[in-house]
Amino acid sequence: MTEFDTMIFRPSGADIRRHPCGARVFYAEPVAGGRLRASNHHIPVDVDPVPNGKFAVYPRPGKSPTVQHISAPKAVGMKAAGIPLYQLHMPECPKRDQIRAAARRKATR
Numbered sequence: 001m002t003e004f005d006t007m008i009f010r011p012s013g014a015d016i017r018r019h020p021c022g023a024r025v026f027y028a029e030p031v032a033g034g035r036l037r038a039s040n041h042h043i044p045v046d047v048d049p050v051p052n053g054k055f056a057v058y059p060r061p062g063k064s065p066t067v068q069h070i071s072a073p074k075a076v077g078m079k080a081a082g083i084p085l086y087q088l089h090m091p092e093c094p095k096r097d098q099i100r101a102a103a104r105r106k107a108t109r
């Protein structure tokens with residue numbers, strides 16, 4: 001345990017969901033920074049941290065975590081400190097086109 005442990009979100013148990021494509025993801029609330037706009041619309045994040053991850057996830061007691069885009073220089077420092085970085089699921093999702101088309105249909109209904 002280090003002082004960072006309370007700042008680091010590690011998905012487990014009920015956090016982990018199945019995306020429609022079958023991938024294991026968790027949902028997080030975007031906070032403004034870099035490529036993300038703040039939103040209360042939760043977005044799927046791949047469960048496993050990745051070496052070239054560009055997104056940090058922060059726990060919030062009693063709430064879903066937040067996700068923030070991290071600039072490349074900051075990401076290097078965070079990785080050196082042992083903080084896991086993640087990638088967003090949607091850009092990698094094999095079903096993203098179907099899911100986005102369905103969301104558009106729903107929005108215009």
Ligand SMILES: [Zn+2]
Binds near residue numbers: 019020
């Ligand atoms: Zn997916």
